[in-house]
Amino acid sequence: MVLDENIKSQLNQYLDLLEGEILLKVSAGSDKVSNDMLALVEELALMSSKISVQNTQLKRTPSFSVNRPGEDTGVTFAGIPLGHEFTSLVLALLQVSGRAPKADQEVIDQIKNIDGEYHFETYVSLSCQNCPDVVQALNMMSVLNPNITHTMIDGAAYKEEAERNNVMAVPAVYLNGEFFSGGRITTEEILNKMGQGVDASELSEKDPYDVLVVGGGPAGASAAIYAARKGIRTGVVAERFGGQVEDTLSIENFISVPKTEGPKLVASLEEHVKDYNIDLMKSQRASNLEKKDLFELELENGAVLKSKSVILSTGARWRNIGVPGEEEFKNAGVAYCPHCDGPLFEGKDVAVIGGGNSGIEAAIDLAGIVKHVTVLEFAPELKADEVLQERANSLPNVTIIKNAQTTEITGTDNVNGISYIDRETEKEHHVELQGVFVQIGLVPNTEWLGETVERNRFGEIVVDSHGATNVPGLFAAGDCTNNPYNQIIIAMGSGATASLGAFDYLIRN
Incomplete structure (x- = not known):
């Protein structure tokens, strides 16, 4: 038995949601991983009359693909998707069965309109908390578009292959045999790298905002929600929604929640933001900010967004040690x-x-x-x-x-x-x-601002007790500011403060 009773109990609830028949095509040998994989797929078949199993020969052994009868969806697991990847397996079963993925319709349409053949492979470790997001995004794309396939490869099960391809950091994504990306990447970022993202002209045509929040971490989400609750036009530009919280394994100091995980908290933040009339623009990186009659925020793709006020909540990132060899051997040790x-x-x-x-x-x-x-x-x-x-x-x-x-x-x-x-x-x-x-701390993501706003010697944006900067109408919150403590709950509070400060500014101006 691969699945314990507690997991099987939870899984039963999901399998009840299957909408159509599923065929698991299994390529197995006589090794332990193959035996465990066979046991897993057989358990799945016993748990639902909609799941059947067929022996076959796939590119890798051991592996299995998740298909509709008579139709290969291109979703394959090379290895056993347990640990953090168990959710990836569950979602693959549901989506292949016909259940609609939870994604914005705009993103779904972009995926369906992709032409050409795209064969993705992602090396993962089952203990990696960042890997499932990438696996699930590419699996979803494979289900939605017959021109796309995706294989999750467990680096531990395929250690020699991973070493042969010099995989020393996960997730590592390959496209048509060539390295595509390393580390966490969202569906929107994948589409951008494929040249299938939102057109810059579409973004530039948007009407000016009352409050434009730059950054989608805890501070940015809090600021956006507080602004939207005031009934004013609110937008959020985020390179990666959730920021560093996405990379946090365990959170035990978020008051009223004894224990949670970063990705779960980020999912709740995004769901809360989407409860309001907030224009959320993900996978967009800011490159320049100018104050004219209105603030004009230029994005890396050339789009320009306008707003009466701006809240900067761009967070921070891991600090580099800055010695020879660090840059050269990133993802190579x-x-x-x-x-x-x-x-x-x-x-x-x-x-x-x-x-x-x-x-x-x-x-x-x-x-x-x-x-x-x-x-x-x-x-x-x-x-x-x-x-x-x-x-x-x-x-x-x-x-x-x-x-x-x-x-x-x-x-x-x-x-x-x-x-x-x-x-x-x-x-x-x-x-x-x-x-x-x-592991030597953080550095604020503020270099792109140049001399636009006052920053201290650490690069942190200097703010007052209302979250205001030295530029009227420009506010800042969270880890990119000179706040002395970098904590999720403090970032949320500073986001609320900056948003209320921006609202007061708008009333006066």
């Missing part, structure tokens, strides 16, 4: 998400740069997967909470080095080591390893 990419370094030696909470948590998580973890902390003492330090120090395969100034990440095709200077002795040391996880 240099990584930023231990939850996503940790399994790819099973049995290998890795380093974690950073001794704060995120760094020590990463070291603890990685210690259960890799051979050895070396933590490099620049300061004389770790900044992580004492309980985390105690846990890390108790692990036999974790070494913590303080006063270590990282100088270079070395390698040829992939990372093969890291060099650092002992700041006490000034001696240089080199550690041979295969992976480096950078």
Whole structure:
């Protein structure tokens, strides 16, 4: 039995929603993964009279495809889609059966209108929280358009293939045999990369807004909802709705919710935003902002949006260590998400740069997967909470080095080591390893603003108690500002503050 009783109970509820017949075509051998995969598909068939199983020969063994009888949909799982990918399997079953996907009609129409042949393959790890979004987006596209196929490939089940293709970070998406994208990517971003996104002229033709929110994280979502509740014309431009919260595995300090996960919270945020008359423009990156009679926000695709007031909530991103080798070996041994990419370094030696909470948590998580973890902390003492330090120090395969100034990440095709200077002795040391996880804090996404608005030496937008900047009508909220604490609940509060401040500005002007 592959599925436990609790999962089977939940799955039964979903299988009751199947609208049409499903044929699972299975390509299996005699290995353990094949046996477990056969057990899974047979359990599914026993749970629903609408599911049948047929043995076949697919491109990869073990794998299985999800089809309608007499019609190949192009949705294939190479490996066993459990862990974080179990939801991907459930959604594939529902959508192939005829149940409509939950997507904006505009996006569905764009997918259906794509011409040409597109064969996608995505390497994942079952512990990766970012991978399911990509898998589900490409599966949906395959169901909606017969010209598109998609195969999810479990990197652990196909370790040699993943290594042969130099996959060292997931999700890794290939299109027609060529690398297409790495990391989380939304359906809208996929369409943009394929040249099938929203036309810039359509965006430029939109009427001016009363409030235009730039950024779709907790601060941006909060600001938009507060503005829309005032009955004023509100728009949101977001490169990636949800921001960093999408990459957060566990959230236990969001008051009134004892525990949740980032993607779940983001889904709730988007659902809440869509409850209001808010023009949500996803996968659009801002490139310039000018104040004329109205604010004019230029997007990377050339579109220009106009608004009476603007709220900047562009958030922050992982800070780079800024040493030779970091940029060269990104996705080739240099990584930023231990939850996503940790399994790819099973049995290998890795380093974690950073001794704060995120760094020590990463070291603890990685210690259960890799051979050895070396933590490099620049300061004389770790900044992580004492309980985390105690846990890390108790692990036999974790070494913590303080006063270590990282100088270079070395390698040829992939990372093969890291060099650092002992700041006490000034001696240089080199550690041979295969992976480096950078965990040294955040940097605000404000470079594109230039001299438009006052920023401090850290690049953070300077705001007052109302969320106002030094430019009348321009407000800011969340992690891109000089707020001293970066927390989800604080970002939401600052978004509400900035929105109320913008509303007061509009009343006065």
